[in-house]
Amino acid sequence: MGKGWAFCFTFLVGGYGDYLSNIIGLHNPSETYGCSFGDGTCPYDGPPDPPSPLLPDFEEKLLATVNGSQRCLNIFRRDYRAAKSYGLRRGDTFKPLTNFCSRTGGHPSGELTDFSGKPSESNRQPRVIFAILLHTEAPTAISLASQLLDRRTGLNSTVVFHVDASAEASTHQRIYEYCTRFPKVAVKIQPSIDVEWGRLSFIDAQLAAMELAVEMWGEAWDSLVFLSGSDTVLAPLSKFGPFFKKQNGKTHLRINSVSDDIWTLMLNDMVTVCDTFSASLGWRGGKTRPQSHGITRAYLEKNGGKLKMGNVQSFMSREFVMYVLNMHHQTHQGWENLSGLRDVLRFTQSADEVVFPTLFANSPLCHQRAKLAHPREFFLYFWPANPAKTGESSLNLQGKSCRRTNFSNPSWFCGLSPLWIGDGDITRVSMYRDTLFVRKADFAHSPRVLKKIQKWIRKPSSRPPPPKIQREFFFRFKTTIIGGRSSCLTVLNDNPVQFQWRNTGCNEEGSLLTVSCTSAVRWKSCPRHKGSGKAKKKSKRSSSRKKKSNSPNKNKKRSKTSAKRNQVASTPCATAQHPNETLCTVRPVRYPKVCLSSRYVEYAVGVDVGFTGCDSYMESQIWRFVSCSSLQLAAAVSDRSYGSGPGEGLCVARSRDGDALTLERCQDVELARSGYHLGSLNRDIIDLKNRIVVTEPVC
Secondary structure, X not given: OOOOOOOHHXXXXXXXXXXXXXXXXOEOHXXXXXXXXXXXXXXXXXXXXXXXXXXXXXXXXXXXXXXXXXXXXXXXXXXXXXXXXXXXXXXXXXXXXOXXXXXXXXXXXXXXXXXXXXXXXXXXXXXXXXXXXXXXXXHHHHHHHHHHOOHHHOOEEEEEEEEXXXXXXXXXXXXXXXXXXXXXXXXXXXXXXXXXXXXXXXXXXXXXXXXXXXXXXXXXXXXXXXXXXXXXXXXXXXXXXXXXXXXXXXXXOOOEOOOHHHHHHHHHEEEEEEOOEEEEEEEHHHOOOOOOOOOOHHHHOOOOOOOOEOOOOEEEEHHHHHHHHHHHOOOOOOHHHHHHHHHHOOOOOOHHHOHHHHHHHOOOOOOOEOOOOOOOOOEEOOOOOOHHHHOOOOOOOOOOOOOOEOOOOOXXXXXXXXXXXXXXXXXXXXXXXXXXXXXXXXXOOOHHHHHHHHHHXXXXXXXXXXXXXXXXXXXXXXXXXXXXXXXXXXXXXXXXXXXXXXXXXXXXXXXXXXXEEOOOEEEXXXXXXXXXXXXXXXXXXXXXXXXXXOOOOHHHHHHHHHHHHOOEOOOOOEEEOOHHHOOEEEEEOOOOOEXXXXXXXXXXXXXXXXEEEOOOOXXXXXXXXXXXXXXXEOOHHHHHHXXXXXXXXXEEEEOOOOOOEEEEEHHHXXXXXXXXXXXXXXXXXXXXXXXXXXXXXXX
């Protein structure tokens, strides 16, 4: 057993005081890392700054920011002093990245220590280690671990816990007690690391989990999966075995696209974080914007290396973990990539999302990427709108405002985290039937959701059925312009997707739309099909009378009913048993693989809406009928920001350029639709009246 690691049950020896001192020890390697690996000195151009007290105004801002937290105040003071000298280093003193990714894939023989190279047996269970990093969510983490250790997963599983050093003693104790109950499959990392979101301390906790996995289980595992205490299982347990068997020990880090401008801001705005507080400590070089002291993506990539950003929701192969640890211990030629990243990312926001994606992209294992059936097969989460991008800074995001205090005013940065799953999201998450995990949920914020999901896990038949196309529900998007002429939004092709407003569209097949919903919807004025609901019961009662009837008007009645179904309904109201919980995708009847979608995930007034290929992540493509003739966006972020009831939320209207649709506030749409007192309305509402879109039923 290596230094610093211990099974939880070893703490049973000794008194309770010794136990607490053991499990809540503080260890923060990030504080000791300086400009080069393990070195605390930083070269810069100019004489060193003499020690000086903090500026009074800065001290006042800090006190206001941390809301009385002495721990955070100490962290901010320490980082402020360190950043003053660190920020004066010239950009060319940082190490560019080196690329070890081969064009042919794989890795040269002998580069990885402790890897046997033996092919895995095809008939054995995948061996997976789940590393759960938590701060306060002990009950949720324990529930998650119990599900992952369930035999129904088809996995040979073990669980590693890391509890933040700043967590309450009770949290440490609950995890410790769980480990003592299952000592062969549950281990707690010792000592605990003081982790802050977005910082290198998160990388330290991940490295600790890697070290423990290798020291305890050697090569007897395939994948290391990183989870948080606010994650929960979403898919049926039977999905896990086939999923990890298909990945065959590959790595998933979900590389994201980041523009050069954002990289420049990230690399040069020095940020510090503590709990939910964050602060910018200024730009490199002490300028208002990075200049001669600045670092660019181009500089870090000048030797052929690639700077990447991904997600912390990841799983890594044993091979990649060994590669990282070899670099960590400087036994591999790529170790300078890791030390160089630690140096340049010391005060970088979201550093935890940069290190491992960059190391993987520049490693000999770069081609061994996991292949998911769709981007949300592994993880589901809902990210709040960024007020810095949408301009909706006054919106209520359920506490998810820009978590920052600016001392250099970088308007680009808005430190947000995923939304907590709430009661109103039960139907939403049920739509993702084959997604393994969902975030964020715990027993404090999401008790009803967790109870419902756990019931689905225990009894898969209790899970709601997937959305079904409503065979009796058809409509068109229609507008009427000045002069009384009407036009309908018409989909012309699906490869590539093309659509436009056409004066002749209301008579074209491409304008006819239907829905796929989580529960039944129907048009209020359309006759119900005989095979559904009450009509079905009625037909059974009167079947004998119908057989006896030979009325000469029988054929006339049938022809009238048939003609009526091809007519436009007189009252355009869609009804559902629970309108707010009935979520739908909208698609053309002629092109069922095309869906109505908002263009951006920053849902806000003015965002374009049109047709595109149906996506596995449905947030931009789910809608609800909450009032007559209006279609409301049902994305989680839109609901949090604008509401989800009648007269709330974002509804579709014709875009100002007339080419597509756009999102507008539903209350403004209803006001413009009413047409009353136009003289008292502002110009935007009057303009919106000319862009009203009617969801015109077709029976």
